[in-house]
Amino acid sequence: MRLVINKIVLLLCIFSAMIGLAFLGWILLTLFLKGLSSMHFDLFINDLINGGLRNLIVGQLVLAGLASLVGVPLGLVAGIYIREYGLGRYADTIRNLSDIMVSAPSIVIGAFVYAIVVVPSGGTSGFAGSIALAIMMIPIVINTTDSMLSLVPKELREAGMALGASKYKVIIDIVIKAAKVGIMTGILLAFARIVGETAPLLFTSETSNYFNLDLTKSFPSLTVSIYDLANEPLQKSRDLAWAASFILTVMVLIINLTGRFLTRKKG
């Protein structure tokens, strides 16, 4: 009897896993078929105004890159603070807040930045978009930094102190080095997460049909343009949206896989 139950449960588990994987496979398959058929080299040398995606890809990377310039150092330092220096309730409060921030709906962050940056500055801009993405990124980096540092055995810290190193020396020379791979992976995954975001950019950076590196103006964004293009009646626009989705997915996939590869290599 127990053997039968065991088999049934096993079958149920496999079945559930298959359903989950089937949808994932379906999404990827659709993307590949639709995306690949609309892919061609011209997409990478023309801007959207000429039917290409160049400005959008560059724009999206610039937005996410700038957000990382702000988000990574802030998140790192905050993560180090709450794990290494923070005491008791104060650090716990920050930790809990950052947990909540990770799951904050991204459209809310977009609306927040719209209210505090876009409205006062009089229009959508690359800056506003980067700020929204940075706000999304900080708690993710805080959380991974915090949990990666918590994996460093306390004996390693004690051994450093026992050699006469001061606390900050131990943290910089030893603890962070020991957690380096994990922290790097966390940063990559956080980058992969924000590089594919639409909602925080929708009414902060907006998007642009032209090649633009001026951060005070509406900034080209791949994700927002996918949203726009998909709503247009022209078949050509929708094909372009598929191609853009495909490129975005490949980008995120590559970053994710790099992150996972790094962790694997460590183990």
Added chain:
Amino acid sequence: MAQNVMDIKKFSFTYAGAPAPSLKNINMPIEKNKITALIGPSGCGKSTLLRAMNRIHDLYPGNQYDGRIDLLNEETGEMENILEIKKENEFIRLRQKVGMIFQKPTPFPMSIFDNVAYGLKIDGIKNATELKDRVETALKGSALWNEVKDRLKESAMGLSGGQQQRLCIARAVAVKPEVILFDEPTSALDPISTGAIEELLVELKKDVSIAIVTHNMQQASRISDFTAFMYLGDLIEFDKTETIFLNPSEKQTEDYITGRFG
């Protein structure tokens, strides 16, 4: 007359938030160039006592010390109470004089050379040749030189457990401490590595004084000159190792070393 490098007097210790002290009224010396073993059942406070000797407890706030632990100042020949230390640079000096080895090997995530050089660099030694010499001497002193001399640039994480522990000893020895505290240094190692570490300890006592916490009574009797038996936060008996093992004056000590409890 034998000289004490450390002298623990009426020492009590209470962990942060604990209702009762974990160590009560401990009195014992650590003699110069001798090995002093701390034995006793789990929870008796032997590690707590050891960790007070370089005040590594202070990494975690709120612990309370009473009494005194005197450390010999080699330059002036006077005893100084380490429990009075408050400033960061005094802590650094204390820990340079009183090194520590842990139960699990704690190699830093850097090369073998950098591991041993770490304490030296903190000490302010920048000269490359001097660093090289000191690292070599320390590795030779820890009987590790022949095994690692061709791969000093490689990561220390690639060494075996026993080698890692000897590396940690080399790292501690390199800064020329007066005392090295060993907190069950062989309990994570196989018998052959344990043997190597024990030989090393006996060799090391020419230059440093050693306090070692061990669960292994054979180990205590093999290598130590003095033994302290502790039980439930009290120091029950302190004497020459021979006396403790062959002719203890307390019944509890005899019961423990003959394996009747603990």
